[in-house]
Amino acid sequence: MPEARLILDDITAGYGLRPPAVLGVSLQVSAGEVVGLVGPNGSGKSSLLKVASRALRPRSGSVRLQGFDPYSIGAKDAAHLVAVVPQDVVPAFSFTSLEMVMMGRTPYMNGWGGGDPQGWERTRSAMAAVEVQHLADRPVDELSGGERQRVVLAQALAQDAPVLLLDEPTTHLDIRHVVELLSLVRGLAESEGKAVLAVMHDLTLAAALCDRMVVLHRGQVLADGRPEDVLTSSLLKTVYGVEAEIERSRATGKPALVLGLATAAPMPLGKRAHVIGGAGRGSVLMRRLAELGYEVTAGVLHGSDTDEEVASRMNLLRVSVPPFSGIDDAAARECAALLAAADVVFICDAPIGPANIRNLELAIQAGRGGTRLIAIEESPIDERDFTGGRASELWNELRTNATVVSSYEEALLGAG
Amino acid sequence: MKLGRRRYRRVLVALALLLIVSIFVAVAVGAVWIPPTSTARLFAWKLGLAGRPPVPRSTEVILFQLRLPRILLAGVVGMGLATAGLLFQGLFRNPLADPAIIGVSSGAALGAIVVIVLGGAAAFGGLGVTAAAFAGATATAFGVYRLARVGPTVNVATLLLAGIAVAAMISAVMSSVMAFSGEQIRSIYFWLLGGLGARGWDSLQIVTPIVAIGLLAAVLLAHDLNVLSLGEERAAQLGVDVARTKRRSIAVGALLAGAVVSVSGVIGFVGLMTPHVLRLVVGPDHRKLLPAVAIAGPAFLISADVLARVVISPEELPIGAVTALLGAPFFLYLLRRERGKAESHA
Secondary structure (H helix, E strand, O other), X not given: OOOOOEEEEXXXXXXXXXXXXXXXXXEEEOOOOEEEEEOOOOOOHHHHHHHHOOOOOOOEEEEEEOOEOHHHOOHHHHHHHEEEEOOXXXXXXXXXXXXXXXXXXXXXXXOOOOOOOOHHHHHHHHHHHOOOHHHOOOEHHHOOHHHHHHHHHHHHHHOOOOEEEEEOOOOOOOHHHHHHHHHHHHHHHHHHOOEEEEEOOOHHHHHHHOOEEEEEEOOEEEEEEOXXXXXXXXXXXXXXXXXXXXXXXXXOOOEEEEEOOOOOOOOOOOOEEEEEOOOOOOHHHHHHHHHOOOEEEEEEEEOOOHHHHHHHHOOOEEEEEOOOOOOOHHHHHHHHHHHHHOOEEEEOOOOEOOOOHHHXXXXXXXXXXXXXXXXXXXXXXXXOEOOOOHHHHHHHHHHHOOEEEOOHHHHHHHHO | OHHHHHHHHHHHHHHHHHHHHHHHHHHHOOOOOOXXXXXXXXHHHHOXXXXXXXXXXXHHHHHHHHHHHHHHHHHHHHHHHHHHHHHHHHHHOOXXXXXXXXXXXXXXXXXXXXXXXXXXXXXXXXXXXXXXXXXXXXXXXXXXHHHHEEXXXXXXXXXXXXXXXXXHHHHHHHHHHHHOOHHHHHHHHHHHHOOOOOOHHHHHHHHHHHHHHHHHHHHHHHHHHHHHOOXXXXXXXXXXXXXXXXXXXXXXXXXXXXXXXXXHOOOOOHHHHHHHHHHHHHOOOHHXXXXXXXHHHHHHHHHHHHHHHHOOOOOOOOHHHHHHHHHHHHHHHHHHHHHHXXXXXX
């Protein structure tokens, strides 16, 4: 199998000092393949698309377009490899549709906008493919949203890039143009071997269009596979918090969504709680907090620990390291970001050894930064200190900045 | 498309005719009327094609020492201001940007004044004032751009507010500098009121090559500015090095504005009106706008200068007052239209 045209490997990315919007995401798109990227608002879809289009440099992980790292080449070279169809483009001055589509040839032009012998031909065929020739002389700012969207698609096609990224391309289109645009995109993948990654809101449409669907939830990949395998009632409930049936089209076998109204699960309070667990001490707390409507985050967790398994099943935004290994700097940084974003942090009375002692340091730091800490002491620190006294020292330091409670029930009350 | 090209050529021809007419009128009218025949014969004599015509010596002096350098200077200044205006409008993605409105001209003026007060006007082989004006213009342009940009866009209100605030600050500094200037105050005032009179061939020699270089540099930015009007994010997706394009546009715009201000003082609205009117005629493509603006800017400023000379002849209006009288109502009209657009979008 040839190497995929777009490869995102273990991408963590975000904006400024905020916690990462995308956390350890890997995905690939091969030539001729259409992959749908779905997930609720704020699940990291757009950020991931930005990472792939050279607009958001990832904090860690690697991006490859046809084998090239777009962040180590210039904007012009990158534009030869990847074209983007954004939701909407409104130019500041009223260019005509023809002028707009010709701008898609920018990567092939010199400074004056010349030096592109195929420019005319490619512009014309891109406009023909999207059927906007008749709009050629109309100013773009006078077009309807749907017409403009198609002009922007033609602009991206004129770019002749092997990888095509679509950001909710059907937002402004009526149903006829939605179908036309999606069949066009499918056709391009099949005939020209383009690799297409499309952020989609409409799951039924995504299922009809895509070879594969990737579900993002809280910045992580929750499912990646054929639409019929990915789109299930339980997934919809977990990810979107809605009750829905999945039916199969008799003609195509593709799944489609039937929504039951007024069954949406209660909305969370919008408060964030972070749990520092270990040895299964955090499991119950994480569940209870989620039931109370908190957005729960967790970490640093160790692989194969009960807490890690529960957090993974609950789909929490979390930071994990392999079993029995220490907490490395990267994990510590990610966890510090989660701690900083939390409204309240619970430190469970887990046994402390060399592998997880750094969790205490992270909590102490967060407490100094003004984050509210609740330390749970059902069992005293000297019974669970496996570091020869260092953990006890840190725990006592932690106590000075934390609300100390003696049971998990009290901890939940204390959360308010 | 063929038709469009023919139309564009016709517009350029019409503008060129306008420029030629404005030059002829400017040569002829003023405190003293010089008939075109005398002008033609004086030129023929200077070129060695004919003997000395029977015109008074004073006419010869007025033509070659006063009017001609003044007209040419108006042309070059008009070209520089209009091109700078086009660059700033493209950069700010806003048709209200103009070197004077966004404070760049004031920045240039401040730079020039500081150098005059410090007695450095003769530095860099007589280019001290020009260099300082360029530095002042560049600093102001970067500053205002930073201030005016909110997220991905430059909003009209923030642009104007930033321009006003910066210009106010600069004029305060200018007044303070002038308070300490002592004997130089006369030369500063003379320079500030400036305008195009009594500048002679010297300043023309300084500013012409700079404007020519700026114009050529602007040509290479034209296409990228087109793409930049789709927003920075989209421009980057289409392969434009956005940061580089912005830096260069500011540098070239400031070079033009700085050079022009250093010889003529602050003249507003040329950079606002010229590109804007032509955009309505030839469309928003900067590659088509640039040649049109480079012809229309001189025609506009030369005509304005004629008005300045004849309206209260033999006294003169400051040229900045004439462009402001023509330009300010136009500016208000644009502002209203922008607001109307914003409301209809909301």
